[in-house]
Amino acid sequence: MTEHYRITVNEQYVIDAEPGLSIFDSLRQAGYRMRISCRNGVCQICKTTLLQGHIEQRYPALDVCLHAADKPAQVYACTAVPRSDIKIEIDGLLRPGELHVKKLVCDIAAFEQLSHDVYRVRLHLPVTGRQAIEFHAGQYLEIILPDQRRAAFSIGSAPDFSSDIELHIRRIPEGEMSLAIIEHLTHNPSVEIELPKGDCYLEVEALAADTTVILAAASTGFSQIKSIAEHLLANQVSNPIHIYWGARAEADFYLRKLPLQWAAEHTNVHVHLVISEPESSPDWSGRMALLPEAIVADFEHFDKTEIYTSGSPAMVYALADACEAKGLQDTQIHSDVFAYAPRK
Known part of the structure; x- marks a missing residue:
């Protein structure tokens, strides 16, 4: 049976490595990115610190086996091949989906x-x-x-x-x-x-064909939702897309015609404009509710659903709590609020 090795990177990421693959190739297969150029051990851009474990390096030829108490060694990710579980450190490593700032x-x-x-x-x-x-x-x-x-x-x-x-x-x-x-x-x-x-983003490549996408925005949170919606439409996804835009007054829908145009041009796009303070909009004949209430009222359950939401912490957490009562899991709702205003 072919033996696989584990590569622990920067004390936080663990990757399964196929035997015979270089450190770089193992990282690349797992979606990680690092600085590299020549891939033959000459340019030295991919210098990596080996903390523990056994590697064989093709060029410059090197065979290193370190224990936890040993002094770290410098190896090159493009030609170094793990021969055991290893621990390494790499400066500038990018996680899957992570981009240079x-x-x-x-x-x-x-x-x-x-x-x-x-x-x-x-x-x-x-x-x-x-x-x-x-x-x-x-x-x-x-x-x-x-x-x-x-x-x-x-x-x-x-x-x-x-x-x-x-x-x-x-x-x-x-x-x-x-x-x-x-x-x-x-x-x-x-x-x-x-x-x-920000870690609240959507990539169409990772979206399952049977997933319903809910984009929920309050006020200028529509900006983030607009980016995601246009990304989905540019890539011609056929998933059901429900766009909820909540505002206090009708006048706050500053780009109202745009999502309505999306819905008119794409049968899988459904737009819901929701007013929370009807007294401020006496001529409004559309929906009146708080945004979380409107979304929960429209769905019996949230199986195979991903929610991307932008607004105040109070709104986002109210939405998360309301949807949780109908089966939504933490991994199905995405918002920058969870990073900058975490609940205790």
Whole structure:
């Protein structure tokens, strides 16, 4: 029987390695990425620290067997082959789906007002950035002001499209940072950003054909949902897609025609606009409810369902709790809230 080995990387990732494969090839098969160039042990870019275990290195020829108390050794992932379970350290290793985070200075291509308090910003990536920057649908970026203050905004455009990045920014009169961001974007030709960030994203390659996708947004959380929806549509998925957009008042649906257009053009897209404060919209004839209540009312269960949601922590956790009562598991709901505002 062929023996497999375990590679433990950076004390947190464990990978099964087929015998005869180099460290690099084993990592690549598992979806990990690292810096590499020549693949023959000459360029030394793939230098890796062996902490424990036995490896044979083809070039430069090396046979190393380390115990936990031994001094670490430097090996090259492209030619080193495990001969036992090993523990290693690799700088700059990227997990499956993880992308390089980079800083860029972008031109402010457009700044337009969509509603009484929401603005759409289009940032134009520099030529070099267009080739180097990748992001997943649903990730966010940080705007960096000249005084180094930062603010995070969901990327409102899909990674499948042009070199422009779209943001939706709400003006909060009492918010010092909000006003500073809008002031900078209004009076400057460029802005510094850092991206991509966030683990709440969707990749169509990982989406099962029988999965129902629920995209739930409150207020400007629609920006993140827009990116995911456009990614799904650009890749012509046929999965049922339910888009829920909740707002206090009808006037807060600042891009109302867009999701309705998606639904008109794609039979698998269903759009639900929900108002939570009907007294603020006397002419509204659509649905009136809190967003979690509306979603739970529409589904008998959440088998084979993935929920991506963006909004306040209170809304996101209310949605998670409501759906859990109908069988939703923690692994089926995705939100950046779980990272920046975890419940005790």
